[in-house]
Amino acid sequence: MSIILAGVSHHNTPLSIRERLYFPEGDMGKWLDRLADYRGLDERLILSTCNRVEVYTAAEDYEQGLDAIQRFFLESRDIGADELNAHLYVHREDEATRHLFTVASSLDSMVVGEPQILGQVKEAYRVAQSSGHAGKALTNLFSRAFRVAKKIREQTPIGESPVSVSSVAVDLARRIFGSLSGKNVLLLGAGEMGEAAARHLKTSGADTLHVANRTFARAQELASKLGGLALSFDKLEQALIDADVVIASTASQGFVLDKPTVAAALEQRRDAPVFLIDIAVPRNIAPDVNDLEDAYLYDVDDLQSVAADNLRGREEIARDARVILETEVETYLARQQAEELRHTFAAIRFFAESMRQEEVEKTVQRLPELGDGGREALDAMTKALVNKLLHHPFAVLRQMSEKDVEGISVESVQKLFGVEPEGDQGPPAPPPDESD
Amino acid sequence: MVAILIACYLVAALTHLYLLCTGRSTGVVYGIGALLVGFALHTLMLGVSFASGTPEGWSAWLSGMAWIIILMYLIVFARYRDIALGGFAVPAAFILEGYAAAFPGVWGAGSIAVQGYLLKGHAVLALLSWAAFFLLFASALMYLVQSQQLKSRRPSAWLHRLPSLDILDDLNHKILYFGFAFLTASLLLGSMWAKSRHGAYWSLDPVRTWPLILIWGAYGLLLICRLTRSWKGKRSAVFSMVAFFAALLALVVHFQGAG
Secondary structure (H helix, E strand, O other), X not given: OEEEEEXXXXXXXXXXXXXXXXXXXXXXXXXXXXXXXXXXXXEEEEEEOOOEEEEEEEXXXXXXXXHHHHHHHXXXXXXXXXXXXXXXXXXXXXXXXXXXXXXXXXXXXXXXXXXXXXXXXXXXXXXXXXXXXXXXXXXXXXXXXXXXXXXXXXXXXXXXXXXXXXXXXXXXXXXXXXXXXXXXEEEEOOOHHHHHHHHHHHHOOOOEEEEEEOOHHHHHHHHXXXXXEEEEHHHXXXXXXXXXXEEEOOOOOOOOEOHHHHHHHHHHOXXXXXXXXXXXXXXOEOHHHHHOOOEEEEEHXXXXXXXXXXXXXXXXXXXXXXXXXXXXXXXXXXXXXXXXXXXXHHHHHHHHHHHHHHHHHHHHHXXXXXXXXXXXXXXXXXXXXXXXXXXXXXXXXXXXXXXXOOOOOHHXXXXXXXXXXXXXXXXXXXXXXXXX | OHHXXXXXXXXXXXHHHHHHHHOOOOOHHHHHHHHHHHHHHHHHHHXXXXXXXXXXXXXXXXXXXXXXXXXHHHHHHHHHXXXXXXXXXXXXXXXXXXXXXXOOOOOOOOOOOOOOHHHHHHHHHXXXXXXXXXXXXXXXXXXXXXXXXXXXXXXXXXXXXXXXXHHHHHHHHHHHHHHHHHHXXXXXXXXXXXXXXXXXXXXXXXXXXXXXXXXXXXXXXXXXXXXXXXXXXXXXXXXXXXXXXXXXXXXXXXXXXXX
């Protein structure tokens, strides 16, 4: 049984092609059923996100399996063979394992370390598992991938630093105020980035949101959209006293807030600090406001450079993470190999034992004069013969697999003895334990 | 047993420093676990030594100081779930305890024979207040660094290793309350002891008493300024740090007088 993975991702495929290959989330069960109609794929899973579409399968025969996946893409999606072949990457076994671990750990993401991908991989697995498309092989692989992702998140600070302007703003607000609950946000103007930052702060726990705009109707519109309260611009001074976070995003050509205005508000606020985010270009808040002791002012350049620093930091952390990942891949593959070897040995033993019993039975029937004593001796002799015959090849095979010697693969041994240890006869795979 | 205790504190100190300097979150359980085991042993040992008679000499008091610092840090950890303060508290406690164990009789047992309930109370409360002032120093330092990080607009990785300004300010405030209350009570008991011994409240050598009164005044001023909110975050943090060094100096002068 081999794992085959074929797909496209943001690395090598433009959105215009990815969107044509995308499988909508709701119908995943249906698509998996359809994939199951192609011969040669024992287990199936589809991972479809805005950045990647990947099909993970377990198949007896590599060529047949790959062909099935390609035909599935061509026949179910709006894409031609040339276009598909130009973008589709295919990994099997070790490479497929490494790829999945990298994807689940968010090391292959467009924004390295982003947290959504692990949830998406888990959901894809859940759908495949609950609809019976993911069996033992994919379950082993995916449950390991979830653990590796968790380990990397725990052992490296990969996802900790924010990398977008509005998440940097939320993060900085948290470093000032601790929790955002009970905090008031004042949004000045109706710029798009200001709106995004305000929304992010609100969903991160900020209590109230006031929206002020020169055009009151626009303020009302935005306030109702964001779940806040509209405010007219002449009430700004009072609003400044109440605000813990001020986001300035107006189209004004001059400063909307200058140092004396903010200083007066701070005076009224006693020792409570204020976090000012100036996302407007040209700037809305006078830069010297940052000289006031309890005012922390960030303009769009500051936020962007923090985000860029953090992203660079993530790339560096990703290098550490890849080292952890590589060890995990090796451990997993070694364990898989040992497992497969154990199954093969068991199957060969089973095969030899049933053949031995068959032959003993035949001999006993042919020579009835043997009696009970003779039968026992025959049994013992054939058992010893089988054990001795198998002892040396097993020892050599074990040694070779431990030392990773090329040449004789477990597969070729299976072929040699005509055994196939893995299959669908085994007990159903348990769901992976995500709690550890 | 002392060796196990010191080993536990060493492990806890190294873990806390590692966590503080790398900003990682795995390993907190080892740091706190080792600390709790050490603290339990420490409590047992101090309990036994108190039950078998008043411990005497410097080492017993240094060990008591280490115990109080750990106790305070554990309370802070339970309240805020943050290990940053432990990066200061645990190594300090390890050094105090290690020093106490390594030189048990360096100044000779009984060199500060503490007799009578008034003087014992004075000394225990004083320990509590100095431990609090040490932690105040540490959290004020963290406040200054964190506020500098945020002001600079190009924060480094320390931004995420230290607690938020809000937590640090709250911590400074509360530690100052406790430290000042303990110091006040300690000075009151001390002067009552002086009265019972010498017949006057401030009968001791002025060199011994005045530094402590100045320190009490300094922390009192800091507290009043905080309460009236005329001194805020940064200024109050700087003052707390200066006051701590002054307090150390005053303590040395106080004991020089006693010796």
